[in-house]
């Protein structure tokens with residue numbers, strides 16, 4: 001299984017900044033056993049696609065709506081993402097849940113629609129600090145996953161990338177210890193396996209996200225059930241992002 005490393009630029013970067021970023025990243029060698037995707041703001045999706053031509057870096061979106069078209073002012077449709085050559089779409093990021101009030105029910109619809117348009121969802125789940133401190137981490141993960149996947153068939157679930165992003169680790173500089181992340185990744189894998197597949201599944205990817213840097217990437221990636229990384233802040237600097245992409249395998 002190829003490791004997947006995804007940059008989530010959030011509401012950062014402009015067109016001039018994009019050009020210099022791409023110059024750095026395009027000239028670097030990316031190991032063939034690692035897949036890389038970048039999720040810029042919507043206005044940069046198509047420019048990024050054109051600037052990356054000739055490289056094997058994939059395009060990702062940070063969000064989408066679950067309808068194809070209509071009176072949904074300000075939203076973006078899966079068809080718009082396909083126009084921009086998007087492969088992956090982040091769904092259920094904690095900032096969407098918290099700041100924009102996205103519910104599990106809405107996220108479930110988005111996952112269903114994304115898959116029906118052959119977009120690969122990166123489905124984010126994770127607990128807050130308060131939930132971790134009150135021993136609710138696993139309950140939260142179960143409810144986010146079960147509700148989020150409620151409209152999908154096992155076949156569809158195989159086409160999702162999961163991302164464990166503890167909310168307390170996002171943008172805080174406090175990454176989960178590798179063993180802490182591994183514990184939840186294994187839990188997610190077991191949950192999906194038992195509930196939806198009954199047999200062992202090999203190819204479902206679970207990314208870790210939360211204050212990943214070039215300094216902690218190798219240790220995180222040394223865990224058996226961490227199959228890639230979702231990187232926010234550190235992905236805004238191309239040298240740092242390359243440092244993460246090129247983490248040393250132990």
Ligand code: PEP
Nearest residue numbers: 170171209210211232233
């Ligand atoms: C994220 O927003 O998905 C994220 C992981 O952010 P950061 O790397 O900045 O913690």
